[in-house]
Amino acid sequence: MKNNSKYLGLVTKKFNEFFLVDLNKEYFGISERFLCKVRKSINFKDQFIYVGDEVEIDNVDLRSKRALITSLKKRKNLLIRPSVANISNIYIIFSVEEPELNLSQVNRFLIAAESMEVEVSLVLTKCDLISDQKINLLIDRFGKWGYQTITLNLQKTEYFKNLLVELKQKKCSIFMGPSGVGKTTLLNMIIPSLQKNTAPVSHKIKRGKNTTRNVELFSISNQSYIVDTPGFNMQPLDVDIRLLPNLFPEIYKQVIDEGIHCKFRNCLHLNDEGCNLNKSFERYSFYKEMIESSKNQYYQNQED
Ligand SMILES: Nc1nc2c(ncn2[C@@H]2O[C@H](COP(=O)(O)OP(=O)(O)OP(=O)(O)O)[C@@H](O)[C@H]2O)c(=O)[nH]1
Ligand SMILES: [Mg+2]
Ligand SMILES: [Zn+2]
CATH class of the missing domain: 2.40.50.140 (Nucleic acid-binding proteins)
Structure with a gap:
C-alpha cells in the first residue's frame, strides 16, 4: 500500500x-x-x-x-558536536564522583552550551556518592556561576519525576557531558520502557566506557523530546571574542538584571577605564584567559 x-x-x-x-x-x-x-x-x-x-x-x-x-x-539551530538540529534546551550532565567532577570541563561544556543561545541547565548525578554537605557547597558554587543545579541520586526517584515534569514542558532537550556520568541512566529513569545500555566506569582508566555510540531522539510526550548523546571531553573553545561576555551568566545577568553600563558599548570588561562590571566572581580569571587565547587566535588568523 x-x-x-x-x-x-x-x-x-x-x-x-x-x-x-x-x-x-x-x-x-x-x-x-x-x-x-x-x-x-x-x-x-x-x-x-x-x-x-x-x-x-x-x-x-x-x-x-x-x-x-x-x-x-x-x-532553528544546529549543534555541531554532537550534530543535532532544533534544540530548545541543553542539560549539561556531570557526576560528582566516578568520574570525578572536573570544574574546567564543566566550564567548557557550559560555555559551549551558552554559545548555542538556548536555555542551559546543569545537572549533577551520583549525589549518593558524596555527603550532603559537599553537595550543598557545589549547589552554592554553581549558583554563583549563574546555574540553579539539579542534583540526582539513583536512590531518590522523586527527583527524576520532578525533572521529567520539567522536560515535558520543553520541546527538545539534549543531555550532554563526559562518558560515564549517567546520561543514559537518567534517560532510562525517565522513560523506564527504554532500558538502553549503560556501563560502570572503568576503574583502570577512571573514565566512562563510551557506552552510547549514537545520537538518538526519544519522545516523552506529544510535543517533547529528549536526545541522549555519546559522552566526550570538551576541547578548548574557539569563540568570537565579542560574544564571550554573553556566555557568562555572571556577566550578562549584571547587564540585564542590574542594568550596568560601561563607558564603551563593546566593553570586554577587562581592566579598562569606564568598565562598571563587578569582577569579583570565581570564573572571572577563566573569562580573562578565554579573552587572551581568543585574541591570540584572532591575530594568528590575521597573519595566516
Ligand atoms: N552510584 C550511582 N551510580 C550511578 C548513578 N547514575 C548512574 N550511575 C552509574 O554510572 C554508570 C555510567 O552510567 P551511564 O548511564 O552508562 O553513563 P553515560 O553518561 O550514558 O555514559 P556514555 O554513554 O559512555 O556517554 C552506570 O554504571 C550507572 O549505573 C547514580 O546516581 N549513583
Ligand atoms: Mg550513555
Ligand atoms: Zn565593562
Whole structure:
C-alpha cells in the first residue's frame, strides 16, 4: 500500500544513509516510525540531514514502514558536536564522583552550551556518592556561576519525576557531558520502557566506557523530546571574542538584571577605564584567559 501524499516528520536517528523518521500522530492516529532514505534526485546543496531535523517524506509505504525524504525544513539551530538540529534546551550532565567532577570541563561544556543561545541547565548525578554537605557547597558554587543545579541520586526517584515534569514542558532537550556520568541512566529513569545500555566506569582508566555510540531522539510526550548523546571531553573553545561576555551568566545577568553600563558599548570588561562590571566572581580569571587565547587566535588568523 503506497501513498504519494507528503507528510511532515522528525528525524530521530541516523545511520549510514538511513534515517528513522517519526510521523506526526495526527496523520494515522498513532505515532509511526519510518525507515527512510533521501530521494536520489534530491540535492540538498551539500546540506546534511541531522537528528532533530524536520523533513518532508513521500512514497510512504505503510506496510513495510518505508518512505523517501524529499525536503528538509529550515532549522532553528544546529549543534555541531554532537550534530543535532532544533534544540530548545541543553542539560549539561556531570557526576560528582566516578568520574570525578572536573570544574574546567564543566566550564567548557557550559560555555559551549551558552554559545548555542538556548536555555542551559546543569545537572549533577551520583549525589549518593558524596555527603550532603559537599553537595550543598557545589549547589552554592554553581549558583554563583549563574546555574540553579539539579542534583540526582539513583536512590531518590522523586527527583527524576520532578525533572521529567520539567522536560515535558520543553520541546527538545539534549543531555550532554563526559562518558560515564549517567546520561543514559537518567534517560532510562525517565522513560523506564527504554532500558538502553549503560556501563560502570572503568576503574583502570577512571573514565566512562563510551557506552552510547549514537545520537538518538526519544519522545516523552506529544510535543517533547529528549536526545541522549555519546559522552566526550570538551576541547578548548574557539569563540568570537565579542560574544564571550554573553556566555557568562555572571556577566550578562549584571547587564540585564542590574542594568550596568560601561563607558564603551563593546566593553570586554577587562581592566579598562569606564568598565562598571563587578569582577569579583570565581570564573572571572577563566573569562580573562578565554579573552587572551581568543585574541591570540584572532591575530594568528590575521597573519595566516
Ligand atoms: N552510584 C550511582 N551510580 C550511578 C548513578 N547514575 C548512574 N550511575 C552509574 O554510572 C554508570 C555510567 O552510567 P551511564 O548511564 O552508562 O553513563 P553515560 O553518561 O550514558 O555514559 P556514555 O554513554 O559512555 O556517554 C552506570 O554504571 C550507572 O549505573 C547514580 O546516581 N549513583
Ligand atoms: Mg550513555
Ligand atoms: Zn565593562
